[in-house]
Amino acid sequence: MRTAFLYTDDYFAYDYGAGHPLKIERLRLTHDLCRACGLFQLPQADRIETRPATEAELLRFHTPAYLEALQRAGRGETRWNFAHGLGPGDNPVFPGLWEWSLLHAGASLQCARLVLEGKARIAFNIAGGLHHARADRASGFCYVNDPVLAILELVGRGKRVLYLDIDAHHGDGVQWAFYEDPRVLTLSFHQDGHTLFPGTGSLAETGQGEGKGYCANVPMLPGTDDHVFWKGFQAVVPPLMEAFRPDVVVSQLGVDTFLTDPLAELELTTNGFTRAVQYLADKAPAWVALGGGGYNPANVARAWTLAWAIMNRVDLDDEMPEEMRAPLAAQGARGTRLRDDEHTSPARDACLRQMRRCVGYLEEHVFPAIF
Secondary structure, X not given: OOEEEEEOHHHHHOOOOOOOOOOOHHHHHHHHHHHHOOOOOOOOEEEEEOOOOOHHHHOXXXXXXXHHHHXXXXXXXXXXXXXXXXXXXXXXXXXOHHHHHHHHHHHHHHHHHHXXXXXXXXEEEOOOOOOOOEOOEOEOOEOOOHHHHHHHXXXXXXXXXXXXXXXXXXXXXXXXXXXXXXXXXXXXXXXXXXXXXXXXXXXXXXXXXXXXXXXXXXXXXXXOEHHHHHHHHHHHHHHHHHHHOXXXXXXXXXXXXXXXXXXXXXXXXXXXXXXXXXXXXXXXXXXXXXXXXXXXXXXXXXXXXXXXXXXXXXXXXOEXXXXXXXXXXXXXXXXXXXXXXXXXXXXXXXXXXXXXXXXHHHHXXXXXXXX
């Protein structure tokens, strides 16, 4: 059972800008923490250099006009293009925007191919998971939708795919890409769209046409903690996994769900997150794992390091390696432990009621199509 970790130092030639919440540097912090924990010295684990995607590969989903706009923006020929979602705010224009997009998308395609070719059961692209981009528009810090491209690679080879998204923000770009496709079951746990971007992901969004019933959403109330999340996860994911019987799971492992993340209002910790990761490590027949949101860089590094350890059946010590304590503290770490304390949300009862409502709705409107 081999695993693969996709990475390159070339990521750090690019930057969304000093004031932007998405810090590409969090990828280096994650890589360095994994290395300090000895997770690149395991006999079954391969650290693989990222190769950029080609324009032809991006054209499998994105439109030619949009890709031309990204190239022009990356060369500095335009400062904004509102028709394609480019400009000040969430989706800034910066030097090398096109090359950055090719890199993180290329890593996700590599993950899909490693799994398809049997070279890895689990392949992890921490730079991926940019799930909001549409075919012709940037959205929510995302320019190229690498999860969609990876899934297209898999279904193009005859595979059934479960896409599981646990980012605080609804995985809207992936949902709409496969909304009519019964080969892909999309399942998103996220903060309720009435309270957070992108405003979608309601219970009523269950697919259409041949894909009716192959889309499931679990909109969680602000304040949802590990206990509530795990109750919902256990009620929804195992039965859908068993009934749908995917060949490959593609997951988006955003950690902006955490209590100390500055952009969302969920209250998860490493405890709930690692339970979900452990389930996938145990049950997924093959697994393309992607990064995602996370705007406290220390949370990102701790969580994705714990995830990579679980993928490799390693039980890490709880104390951070000495050489990583100062870098993590500078990026928001509190204390010297990799794992968080257990946390109980003051809103737990209301959040539990919402979770029960979500589960009941899915049992009535989604489960019948899958079972």
